[in-house]
Amino acid sequence: MYVGEMDNWAATTNRMAARNLLTAIDARTLLPTAATLPEWDGAQASATAFWTEAAGDTRVSDGFRAIAAANSRHTRLSS
Numbered sequence: 001m002y003v004g005e006m007d008n009w010a011a012t013t014n015r016m017a018a019r020n021l022l023t024a025i026d027a028r029t030l031l032p033t034a035a036t037l038p039e040w041d042g043a044q045a046s047a048t049a050f051w052t053e054a055a056g057d058t059r060v061s062d063g064f065r066a067i068a069a070a071n072s073r074h075t076r077l078s079s
Helices: 009-018 024-028 037-055 062-077
Strands: none
């Protein structure tokens, strides 16, 4: 069993971060495991689509659009 398998991944990571069990460095270096590998391509595609849309959305600030553009490039490079 892996972290997040039993319940919501975001809630799990928030609990881990609150207990100092997950750091920002950990979050940037997470890789698929045998249990999560089948979902990885779909998650990457969803993340890229989200960040690409956010980068072009004029309803958000210029600063956040710049962050979104960088994240979109990063998720594309990960494929």
